[in-house]
Amino acid sequence: MTTQLQLPYGPHWGTLASLDDVATVETDALLRLRVRVDEAIRRRTILVVTGRFGTGKSFGVARAVEERAPVHDVDVVWLEMQASTGQRDQWHELYYEIHGYYPAKSATIGDVIRMLKHDLAERPRVLVLDEAQEVHKQVSKQLRWLHEPKSSDFGLIFSGTPNLWHDLLPGAIRSRTGHHVKVKGLSDEDAVKLLPQFHPIFATADPDDLRRWNRTRARGSFRWWARILENAVDLLPHLDGKLTDRAMAVICADLPEGMS
Known part of the structure; x- marks a missing residue:
């Protein structure tokens, strides 16, 4: 991973990024991650990345997305999920990351999903949900539904803690996941x-x-x-x-x- 690059989205290393002599190091897991992120972007597949806090998975995903998305002319939508938000808030935050403004306060979850169905088919994108263990199961299911049609044009990356895979992601997503990368310490x-x-x-x-x-x-x-x-x-x-x-x-x- 690199600590000198200032990412336009995703996690930053704060003061570490400005230290002299900091260099790039990559574990085997992060090398695999670059390959799998490229595939998710290029083929618009679903990728799941799991690992303990502090192992570098979020930064590794951000670095790989930053490198590969421009190569394939794909827009990046990065959303760090929050534990305290409900389903409606999560959909509104996703809408905001795409448009730069929130939908009308009167918009229901169904309204936002219908609008996003159009948005996520209009041009190539990769949607990254960081801290994905905080995604509500119903939101995950609806995202899978949005990803399923041939008209959809986005790759979907879930990045979260180890319990994300078996305990939190619905089987409908696990069965459609192209790869599951486990980032170890x-x-x-x-x-x-x-x-x-x-x-x-x-x-x-x-x-x-x-x-x-x-x-x-x-x-x-x-x-x-x-x-x-x-x-x-x-x-x-x-x-x-x-x-x-x-x-x-x-x-x-x-x-x-x-x-x-």
Whole structure:
């Protein structure tokens, strides 16, 4: 994944994006993700991406969509789902992401769905629902119905937590899904191989320390390592200049383990 690119939609890395020497690193799962996202865009299929919080799935999807959508001249509709919204609100938010304004307050769910049926057939699009574990089941079913006709012209990507696949997505969607990509956290060996490429600060650490910190503190979360990098850039010059156990004790202080 990259942290230097400023995505026009989807998640951002905040201050991490502006740090010097941050480089691109990609796990095997994210390489597969790029291929599957391209297929969903090109063939207008359904793709499901699942993984724990912090594994980089949302950023990986955003990066792949940003790369591949222009190649296929496809518009991107990115919607981060919210836990507190009802079915009507979710449809209105989707309408807003397409049009830039909300439908009339008097519009019913049926009204919005009928309007979106026309919208989603008028030109090629990819619809990305991030935090898709928050999508209401009835909304998912209706989206599948909108996707089904030959006149529809959009790829559909659900990205969410592991329980999305079996517990939350209706069988009608699972049976029509082209691929299900499971994004796992960094393995201990991934940490040793990829983190020094991510930023040279990690090259100052003993590989055995990286393995141990990944196993006991990060628990495979790339997001945790990204926060460690932000802290290390600020604090390491005031310590011994290397990621030793003593330095990590200061840098990691009060950070939740794994953030999963």
